[in-house]
Amino acid sequence: MTTASVPATAVVVGVDGSPDSKRAVQWAAADAARRQRPLHLLHGHEWPVVTYPMAGLAMPIIYETESLESPARILADAVLQARDVDAELRISTEASADLCVPALLAASRHASLVVVGNRGLGGFTALLVGSTGVELASHAICPVVIVRHADRPDGGSTGRVVVGVDSSHGAHEALGLAFEQAAFRGCGLTAVHAYHRQNAGHQPGGIPDAALDGERRLLAESLAGWREKYPRVDVRLDTVPGRAGGVLTDASAGAQLLVVGARGRGGFVGLLLGSVSQAVVHHACCPVAVVRHPDR
Numbered sequence: 001m002t003t004a005s006v007p008a009t010a011v012v013v014g015v016d017g018s019p020d021s022k023r024a025v026q027w028a029a030a031d032a033a034r035r036q037r038p039l040h041l042l043h044g045h046e047w048p049v050v051t052y053p054m055a056g057l058a059m060p061i062i063y064e065t066e067s068l069e070s071p072a073r074i075l076a077d078a079v080l081q082a083r084d085v086d087a088e089l090r091i092s093t094e095a096s097a098d099l100c101v102p103a104l105l106a107a108s109r110h111a112s113l114v115v116v117g118n119r120g121l122g123g124f125t126a127l128l129v130g131s132t133g134v135e136l137a138s139h140a141i142c143p144v145v146i147v148r149h150a151d152r153p154d155g156g157s158t159g160r161v162v163v164g165v166d167s168s169h170g171a172h173e174a175l176g177l178a179f180e181q182a183a184f185r186g187c188g189l190t191a192v193h194a195y196h197r198q199n200a201g202h203q204p205g206g207i208p209d210a211a212l213d214g215e216r217r218l219l220a221e222s223l224a225g226w227r228e229k230y231p232r233v234d235v236r237l238d239t240v241p242g243r244a245g246g247v248l249t250d251a252s253a254g255a256q257l258l259v260v261g262a263r264g265r266g267g268f269v270g271l272l273l274g275s276v277s278q279a280v281v282h283h284a285c286c287p288v289a290v291v292r293h294p295d296r
Contacts, residue, residue, distance in 0.1 A: 012042055015041050026085055164193075194243065196243075261291055
């Protein structure tokens with residue numbers, strides 16, 4: 001496995017010719033152009049599908065899960081798609097002999113971002129997100145963006161970048177990516193902090209008490225340094241009662257991007273991808289960026 005072909009700080013996108021992959025190429029090309037980064041198109045192999053078509057046949061028939069097009073053709077088409085987004089992009093391509101997940105994980109050592117579609121070729125239609133996206137979000141060195149194909153109804157954060165904030169280490173890295181994305185997109189940022197009513201001492205009448213004020217103070221303090229670094233980004237603070245996964249999924253309606261840490265403060269230590277990030281990866285209404293803490 002080689003990663004020498006991946007330009008430093010490149011936006012890497014997994015390419016397999018599927019509709020979701022094409023959407024990922026468009027998203028990645030726009031991001032690379034916006035942030036003036038090189039774009040690296042990477043094609044990796046998928047596991048073949050084994051079937052037993054007729055009773056009495058001793059040997060299975062193996063069908064490749066990839067399309068009938070060659071990797072070279074798939075990559076050439078992806079280059080054209082990226083050029084349609086920005087003709088001046090610096091684009092490199094790679095047809096890896098490795099399976100797609102190991103190839104993309106290797107590329108994540110050098111990339112600034114790895115982008116994949118919601119589901120590629122060979123996925124089960126009942127799955128909300130393919131295994132490639134979940135594996136990458138759990139193990140990649142750099143942030144991973146999963147481009148979801150979903151309706152994007154208007155919501156309170158329409159046109160903005162949304163970021164989930166808690167007191168975990170991963171939230172700091174998530175805030176960094178969220179502010180950068182909002183700055184380059186020229187859009188506002190909505191920072192969302194979910195809390196449990198009982199933990200905040202929420203009263204039936206809806207009047208916040210000192211504990212709830214503390215939750216709001218935590219959110220404001222978490223953003224202090226970032227707001228100074230990105231003074232032109234319009235920041236909105238939103239403290240919402242409820243479970244974080246559901247709160248963030250609701251907040252993603254109409255958003256340009258939802259950013260979360262891989263694991264929050266309440267996760268089990270052994271889990272690489274927490275329940276909140278799992279929830280939004282599967283159910284958010286917009287592309288989702290998952291950011292792992294460098295020590296995880």
